Amino acid sequence: MTESPLPESFWRDGRGLRGWLLTTDHKRIGILFFFGTTLALILGGTFALVLRLELLTPDKTLVDAHTYNQLFTHHGVVMVWMFLIPSIPGVFGNFFVPIMIGAKDVAFPRLNLASFYVYLLGSVVTLVALVAGGVDTGWTFYAPYSASTNGAVGWVVTGVFILGISTIMSGINFIVTIHTLRAKGVGWMGIPIFVWTIYATSIIQVLATPVLGLSLMLVGIDHAWGLGLFDPAAGGDPVLFQHLFWFYSHPAVYIMILPALGVITEIVCTFSRNPPVSYRLLLVSALGIAFVGFLTWGHHMFIAGMSTFDSGVFGALSMLVAIFSAIKVFTWVATLYGGRISLGTPILYFFGFSFLFVFGGMSGVAVATSSLDVHWHDTYFVVAHFHFIMVGGSLTAYLAALHYWFPKVTGRQYSGRWGLVSAMMVTLGFFFTFMPQFLLGNAGMPRRYYSYPDRYQWLNVMSTAGASVLALGLLLTVGALAVACVRGKRAPADPWGSASPEWQVPSPPPQHNFVTPPDPRHGPYDYDGRERSE
Amino acid sequence: MKPEEIYADRRARTHALHLGMWIFLGSETLLFAGLFGLYSAYRAQFPADFATAVGHNDATIGTINTLVLIVSSFFVAWSIHALRGGHRRMCIASLVTAMALGASFLGLKTIEYSHHFAEGIAPGAQYTSTELPEAGARTFFTLYYAMTGLHALHVIAGLAILGWLATRVRRRRTTTERHVELELGGLYWHLIDVVWIFLWPLLYLTG
Amino acid sequence: MDSTDSADEPSFPSGRSLVIALVALAGLTVVSWGAAQLALGAAGTPVALGIAATKAGVVAVAFMELLRASTLARVIALVTVGFIALLCAGTVGDVAFR
Numbered sequence: 021m022t023e024s025p026l027p028e029s030f031w032r033d034g035r036g037l038r039g040w041l042l043t044t045d046h047k048r049i050g051i052l053f054f055f056g057t058t059l060a061l062i063l064g065g066t067f068a069l070v071l072r073l074e075l076l077t078p079d080k081t082l083v084d085a086h087t088y089n090q091l092f093t094h095h096g097v098v099m100v101w102m103f104l105i106p107s108i109p110g111v112f113g114n115f116f117v118p119i120m121i122g123a124k125d126v127a128f129p130r131l132n133l134a135s136f137y138v139y140l141l142g143s144v145v146t147l148v149a150l151v152a153g154g155v156d157t158g159w160t161f162y163a164p165y166s167a168s169t170n171g172a173v174g175w176v177v178t179g180v181f182i183l184g185i186s187t188i189m190s191g192i193n194f195i196v197t198i199h200t201l202r203a204k205g206v207g208w209m210g211i212p213i214f215v216w217t218i219y220a221t222s223i224i225q226v227l228a229t230p231v232l233g234l235s236l237m238l239v240g241i242d243h244a245w246g247l248g249l250f251d252p253a254a255g256g257d258p259v260l261f262q263h264l265f266w267f268y269s270h271p272a273v274y275i276m277i278l279p280a281l282g283v284i285t286e287i288v289c290t291f292s293r294n295p296p297v298s299y300r301l302l303l304v305s306a307l308g309i310a311f312v313g314f315l316t317w318g319h320h321m322f323i324a325g326m327s328t329f330d331s332g333v334f335g336a337l338s339m340l341v342a343i344f345s346a347i348k349v350f351t352w353v354a355t356l357y358g359g360r361i362s363l364g365t366p367i368l369y370f371f372g373f374s375f376l377f378v379f380g381g382m383s384g385v386a387v388a389t390s391s392l393d394v395h396w397h398d399t400y401f402v403v404a405h406f407h408f409i410m411v412g413g414s415l416t417a418y419l420a421a422l423h424y425w426f427p428k429v430t431g432r433q434y435s436g437r438w439g440l441v442s443a444m445m446v447t448l449g450f451f452f453t454f455m456p457q458f459l460l461g462n463a464g465m466p467r468r469y470y471s472y473p474d475r476y477q478w479l480n481v482m483s484t485a486g487a488s489v490l491a492l493g494l495l496l497t498v499g500a501l502a503v504a505c506v507r508g509k510r511a512p513a514d515p516w517g518s519a520s521p522e523w524q525v526p527s528p529p530p531q532h533n534f535v536t537p538p539d540p541r542h543g544p545y546d547y548d549g550r551e552r553s554e
Numbered sequence: 555m556k557p558e559e560i561y562a563d564r565r566a567r568t569h570a571l572h573l574g575m576w577i578f579l580g581s582e583t584l585l586f587a588g589l590f591g592l593y594s595a596y597r598a599q600f601p602a603d604f605a606t607a608v609g610h611n612d613a614t615i616g617t618i619n620t621l622v623l624i625v626s627s628f629f630v631a632w633s634i635h636a637l638r639g640g641h642r643r644m645c646i647a648s649l650v651t652a653m654a655l656g657a658s659f660l661g662l663k664t665i666e667y668s669h670h671f672a673e674g675i676a677p678g679a680q681y682t683s684t685e686l687p688e689a690g691a692r693t694f695f696t697l698y699y700a701m702t703g704l705h706a707l708h709v710i711a712g713l714a715i716l717g718w719l720a721t722r723v724r725r726r727r728t729t730t731e732r733h734v735e736l737e738l739g740g741l742y743w744h745l746i747d748v749v750w751i752f753l754w755p756l757l758y759l760t761g
Numbered sequence: 762m763d764s765t766d767s768a769d770e771p772s773f774p775s776g777r778s779l780v781i782a783l784v785a786l787a788g789l790t791v792v793s794w795g796a797a798q799l800a801l802g803a804a805g806t807p808v809a810l811g812i813a814a815t816k817a818g819v820v821a822v823a824f825m826e827l828l829r830a831s832t833l834a835r836v837i838a839l840v841t842v843g844f845i846a847l848l849c850a851g852t853v854g855d856v857a858f859r
Binding site: 583586624741751 | 775790793823838
């Protein structure tokens, strides 16, 4: 610990509440997003718990069928747009990208603050939908049901539209920041891979989200006044809505996973004290996922009535994504191998992640095979696949990021023992929630069904038991970190021994990020003075 | 944090603003993508109906509107040229001319829409005309209203931006030395022109 | 001067180039209208869109100063058009081959 007087940490600026509500400091905006997205996670998780409780028995347990439909819709909407998409970029991207490239802030700090308030507004409008009648269309708003159903469709599409605007604002900010504010001497190949994944994510965000915006507008207008564009009775084609919706929503899932892959890369390198075996491969695979992600949307529509020509094209292209994801996994494993591995809660999360992500990814290749997907589409098999990626992948990486960067953000350290226990509970709880769902789906249980035949009950009970453990694990995680905020030991600048730029500044960082100007001669993976791999 | 603390100099910040604006324009363009996608698909499904419906649109008004927007775009570009040359008043006059042209565009579209409504050609569920082949024509016109409607919303926003810029130039907040906002606002107006350049043949010419 | 004020970038468009662009755009509009009067059949739409793309190019270069903008701006312009084409290809590939 240095003896000379340090500038004040960013937590203190003497402006009280105004200093938080009107901040343009990217670190504080990251904290604001943290609170917003945490509330969203709790809300979405609560919906999921009620769903799982309902599914304990084949018929009604707690709620009626209509409420059930609303619950899975609200769960999906909240989790996708209020948690998964904004979480890692909004919290960790905001906090760390400027520091990682040697900048004092993002390119447009006021736009950054605005993106948070737009997120807040969109969230509030969405929540109004939940209480003003609710929505029962599924988070996918398929036509023509989304036009004909009663319920607060107008509110929810408006809320999500506004949330989309926040995403685009963030995306523009990150792209311009990374292009223009890299410190002198920090080239494109001298930035951490996490920055590349935020960059790739931002590209997807700015290109794909407008298409969602249009789709939502069409649903909203259709619901309010009747457009008939997707109504067979008026000569419309419901499958075309699905094309528009998935043209956004497939790239959207890469918005949800790419930042997670960036976080994992940082953790793997730090905890093996190794540069990535190939920086270039990780970079190319991040951009590759972003690009190929735009070419595959039809694989959500194999049994919707789409032409077999399109099914063939989309099925083949969908396989390509797995190549890029696999490149990342092999690179991480190779990086660990031959490294000097230290153990800590973040790398424990990686061990869980690596299994769950690979398993989830392989199940993705399985459902991308259209001849197989004919059997699995709209069953719990698909539900299991995407939860393995979204929860087993994204959420696990989010928790890993929390535990990795906690000392940097708060200046305190948490209990490694509780970190281990909560990581294990989360991973095991997750596994027993969603592994049974692969079996359920394969056995024929459809998704979004309120009741089911008796023979599916035991797997549903196992899934709900797993969900309870997962929920407890998450509560434990939050609790342990909260305790550490108040009672944790002071953390040094670099508790993990990482070479990455954010660990060369104090914990917590000062308002202007740097005490001494960042030194670009040492790359982010420069362990033991080893040359960067590129 | 103030821009001076983040950027090396004003030129760096101007560059960043331009970059941000182009990305935003990309986003705005993609907002129309879904409508082009629907148009292509439905046209492939109802080629004859679409051709007939396109033929029913008033190509005269459509063509005049195309020229109106092109000329307005010229005047916006001219306003920047004028201000760079130190001609403040010419800049303002050009902007006002562009706004007048933009307003005429909207005026002509209003006339067009009212002609259609009088014939029972209205979007979606309000479509009551029986003159044209039912399914294909109704879908065409619903798309027509969606595409031109979304475009018109952007024209209205563009008019507001041009008005704001003209006011800033008048108040000497936007000057010969510092006018990045004029350049950025101009880019937005030109995008509106480009979108219409593609809408015009699809909705008026290819009948 | 904003945007740039150094000698290492192409200079601002002259007033003359703006007028030439306007004339070109008006001319291409007339050509497009004329082409629509001919019975081109199936070639009508590609011709019309081709002329539209040319006009868009003129606006982009002459009015929007795309060539003076950064590489990323030019990439965005191309990618945007590419993605619209991609979505159209996907939907038409469905509808046309059912």
